[in-house]
Amino acid sequence: MTVLVLGLTLWWSAHLTKRLAPALRASLTERLGDRSNGVFALAILASVVLMVIGYRGAETSYLWTKTAALVGINNLLVLLGFYMFAASGAKLRVTRFIRHPQLVGFSLWALAHILVNGDIVSLMLFAGLLTWAVFEMVIITAQDGPYEPPAPAPVRKEVTGIIAALVLFAIVAGIHIWLGYNPFGG
Numbered sequence: 001m002t003v004l005v006l007g008l009t010l011w012w013s014a015h016l017t018k019r020l021a022p023a024l025r026a027s028l029t030e031r032l033g034d035r036s037n038g039v040f041a042l043a044i045l046a047s048v049v050l051m052v053i054g055y056r057g058a059e060t061s062y063l064w065t066k067t068a069a070l071v072g073i074n075n076l077l078v079l080l081g082f083y084m085f086a087a088s089g090a091k092l093r094v095t096r097f098i099r100h101p102q103l104v105g106f107s108l109w110a111l112a113h114i115l116v117n118g119d120i121v122s123l124m125l126f127a128g129l130l131t132w133a134v135f136e137m138v139i140i141t142a143q144d145g146p147y148e149p150p151a152p153a154p155v156r157k158e159v160t161g162i163i164a165a166l167v168l169f170a171i172v173a174g175i176h177i178w179l180g181y182n183p184f185g186g
Helices: 002-020 022-032 035-057 068-090 101-117 120-144 155-178
Strands: none
Touching: 002 022, 002 035, 002 120, 022 035, 035 120, 068 101, 068 155, 101 120
């Protein structure tokens, strides 16, 4: 469990340095130049490795069991989360109403995994990531001031965003099945 907590702590730290410790981030950028981005990318990669090792190695107990309804809700939330990621990059129409589509998508993904897993270790991991995403949205909103929504995207971009989300969902579902975790409940 310690490795998992260490991974979550590193994730939070690497992501929040820019917003909560701008002087430290500026100092690193001044000393390392563009390589400072590599340092933070490496820290985030290390945090993911630590979270995976910690998650897979931790003993757990279940608070609830997965049901067909939870599996369906999980898949819908993950698909919607992938769409929000596509919306973020392509500035799809939903970005006129949602200021942080990528973080909202990440939050939906984390919430989906909390619902479908039901064990303490999953709750710890995904609630820690969900809390980070919400905290990040609050900080960014407070620091960046009023939101200027982008112009509406053309319909073809909307269709492309939906297709991208479906393709990504299919790829991720295939990887889950390959790893032995059937996202469709089988």
